[in-house]
Amino acid sequence: MTAQDTQEATGQKSPDQKAPDQKATGPEATAGEASVGGATAGKVPMVVAQRVRKRFGQLEVLRGIDLEVGRGEVVVLLGPSGSGKSTFLRCINHLEQIDAGSIHVEGRLIGFRRSGGHVHHLRPREVTRQRRDIGMVFQHFNLFPHQTVLENVIEAPVGVLGLSKAKARKTAMELLTRVGLADKAASYPRQLSGGQQQRVAIARALAMRPKLMLFDEPTSALDPELVGEVLATMRDLARDGLTMLVVTHEIGFAKEVADRVVFMDDGQVLETGTPREVLDSPANPRTRAFLSRFL
Amino acid sequence: MATTQPPATRDDAGKAGPTPGAVPDVDVAGASPVRHPLRWLAVLLLAVLGAQLVHFLITNPHFEWGTVGDYFGAQIIGQGIATTVELTAIAMLIGIAGGVLVAVGRMSENRVLSTVCGAYVWFFRGIPVLVQLVFWYNLSALLPRISFGVPFGPEFISGHTNTLITPWLAAILGLGLNEAAYMAEIVRGGLLGVDQGQTEAAAALGMGRARILRRVILPQAMRFIVPPTGSQVINMLKATSLVSVLALADLLYTVQSIYNRTFETIPLLIVACLWYLVMTSVLYVGQSFIERYYARGATRQAPQGFWNFALFRRRPDASSPSPSTSADSPLSKEET
Numbered sequence: 202m203t204a205q206d207t208q209e210a211t212g213q214k215s216p217d218q219k220a221p222d223q224k225a226t227g228p229e230a231t232a233g234e235a236s237v238g239g240a241t242a243g244k245v246p247m248v249v250a251q252r253v254r255k256r257f258g259q260l261e262v263l264r265g266i267d268l269e270v271g272r273g274e275v276v277v278l279l280g281p282s283g284s285g286k287s288t289f290l291r292c293i294n295h296l297e298q299i300d301a302g303s304i305h306v307e308g309r310l311i312g313f314r315r316s317g318g319h320v321h322h323l324r325p326r327e328v329t330r331q332r333r334d335i336g337m338v339f340q341h342f343n344l345f346p347h348q349t350v351l352e353n354v355i356e357a358p359v360g361v362l363g364l365s366k367a368k369a370r371k372t373a374m375e376l377l378t379r380v381g382l383a384d385k386a387a388s389y390p391r392q393l394s395g396g397q398q399q400r401v402a403i404a405r406a407l408a409m410r411p412k413l414m415l416f417d418e419p420t421s422a423l424d425p426e427l428v429g430e431v432l433a434t435m436r437d438l439a440r441d442g443l444t445m446l447v448v449t450h451e452i453g454f455a456k457e458v459a460d461r462v463v464f465m466d467d468g469q470v471l472e473t474g475t476p477r478e479v480l481d482s483p484a485n486p487r488t489r490a491f492l493s494r495f496l
Numbered sequence: 497m498a499t500t501q502p503p504a505t506r507d508d509a510g511k512a513g514p515t516p517g518a519v520p521d522v523d524v525a526g527a528s529p530v531r532h533p534l535r536w537l538a539v540l541l542l543a544v545l546g547a548q549l550v551h552f553l554i555t556n557p558h559f560e561w562g563t564v565g566d567y568f569g570a571q572i573i574g575q576g577i578a579t580t581v582e583l584t585a586i587a588m589l590i591g592i593a594g595g596v597l598v599a600v601g602r603m604s605e606n607r608v609l610s611t612v613c614g615a616y617v618w619f620f621r622g623i624p625v626l627v628q629l630v631f632w633y634n635l636s637a638l639l640p641r642i643s644f645g646v647p648f649g650p651e652f653i654s655g656h657t658n659t660l661i662t663p664w665l666a667a668i669l670g671l672g673l674n675e676a677a678y679m680a681e682i683v684r685g686g687l688l689g690v691d692q693g694q695t696e697a698a699a700a701l702g703m704g705r706a707r708i709l710r711r712v713i714l715p716q717a718m719r720f721i722v723p724p725t726g727s728q729v730i731n732m733l734k735a736t737s738l739v740s741v742l743a744l745a746d747l748l749y750t751v752q753s754i755y756n757r758t759f760e761t762i763p764l765l766i767v768a769c770l771w772y773l774v775m776t777s778v779l780y781v782g783q784s785f786i787e788r789y790y791a792r793g794a795t796r797q798a799p800q801g802f803w804n805f806a807l808f809r810r811r812p813d814a815s816s817p818s819p820s821t822s823a824d825s826p827l828s829k830e831e832t
Binding site: 330335337344 | 696
């Protein structure tokens with residue numbers, strides 16, 4: 202977490218450079234931080250999404266999403282399938298390109314660059330660079346099947362960050378120990394259960410020392426009895442202060458771990474607040490209808 | 497259970513075992529197998545035909561087995577084989593390297609590049625190899641001189657086409673460029689066979705496009721690429737015999753030039769057939785080994801031991817589901 206602290210310090214110095222962006226997000230930023238508490242006051246939030254729009258052909262999947270995630274905050278995105286939660290998550294690390302609005306991570310505009318009052322697309326290489334600090338965990342794990350568990354975890358640290366294999370291996374073993382799979386280091390992903398694969402996928406993402414972790418329905422492809430082990434790992438990360446944005450249908454997890462719950466439907470944010478506010482006494486009728494299915 | 501009064505007709509309802517007498521008591525252990533009398537008839541027929549073939553091979557004097565034996569190990573035949581192997585290897589290398597480039601180009605987001613690569617495949621797959629070979633060989637009739645330099649400007653290097661494009665180079669160009677078109681389609685199919693989630697996961701880790709291709713996609717695509725490439729190599733080995741029309745001394749041209757002199761046509765063609773069979777058999781075995789290498793991680797089974805593989809033993813129960821959740825599965829300890 203020391204790396205994060207230094208990053209926060211540099212983030213603080215950059216306002217002059219990011220001044221135009223700050224001006225636009227100013228009022229919302231204060232509002233967002235108020236809900237998180239004083240801890241992040243005065244710092245650039247981890248994620249700021251403004252009026253994000255995205256369409257796939259005729260279908261508009263995101264219809265003006267405004268969302269903010271503070272440092273160290275755990276935000277759970279809830280909503281019926283097809284509501285745009287996953288798409289929004291994939292826009293944050295530019296796996297999907299947004300059509301309108303903007304997304305900033307640590308004050309950096311994602312996928313685009315401003316110069317002279319004009320916005321330009323970033324080159325693929327620059328987008329790749331931006332993704333390093335954003336970890337992502339997928340519904341279907343997407344481990345590299347031709348590599349062992351250990352090779353999966355060290356692939357990016359060695360290939361992208363340029364760490365020595367010995368050093369990467371040491372960190373990888375620490376992370377695998379943390380997710381309880383050190384004894385599986387030499388196994389291939391297909392020899393593991395779904396829950397074990399997902400925990401390896403979490404370790405693989407953590408190996409890049411991300412400042413933000415995106416979880417895209419991490420337990421949806423798992424057998425019910427394997428969900429718990431993955432949620433326990435995620436709970437552990439949240440306790441350590443990792444900033445997490447989680448798309449899930451696990452209401453219990455949201456209640457227990459989330460700092461804030463965001464309810465989305467039909468490409469819009471309908472309701473946002475503490476788990477108690479949104480889950481126990483939802484204001485919006487659609488949120489109420491959605492939650493009633495989980496009783 | 498004990499307190500409930502069971503219906504009168506089913507006094508043992510609630511017991512786990514079957515009702516005695518409801519079905520006959522049968523045990524299928526030790527059942528006789530189904531008989532296949534027609535199979536025995538077929539074996540008999542084939543045995544007769546086989547005996548006839550052997551008789552024909554031994555008694556027909558035109559085979560001249562002695563001559564076959566004399567030439568089989570002859571040095572000049574060895575030189576022809578060397579040329580055939582060399583042409584196969586170089587043309588295949590050009591084909592594979594070119595194929596990967598063209599396949600990646602075809603899948604590029606760059607429209608100009610993908611169109612050019614598509615046109616390449618269309619052109620070279622659309623013309624018979626023999627025609628391409630003869631065309632390269634006769635290039636001098638179209639282009640007497642070849643020069644490299646600034647377009648419409650000064651020349652740096654130039655020379656007569658006939659000295660630049662030797663029969664050997666014509667053969668390499670004809671076979672290699674044609675092969676690249678086929679390999680491009682094979683490689684493209686392999687790349688498309690890898691799950692899109694792999695690219696996304698790698699991109700999310702901050703890997704660049706080239707690295708994703710090299711470290712994540714290609715190694716997995718190899719499982720789909722190797723088997724058809726193996727048959728391409730075997731095809732190429734046989735296709736090199738076409739270069740005999742360019743008077744290039746490959747295996748076929750060598751035996752032809754001998755029997756044109758000695759009129760021992762059949763024995764020499766048999767020598768060629770035997771050597772082609774030997775070479776393709778070696779390639780077949782080599783291909784199996786490469787396939788096994790790229791299959792690692794593809795199944796839940798631990799990699800098969802060498803001798804099991806070499807002796808073509810089947811994996812025990814390859815189709816049965818493995819206990820994926822058991823923490824102490826022996827699989828995780830066996831693999832290397």
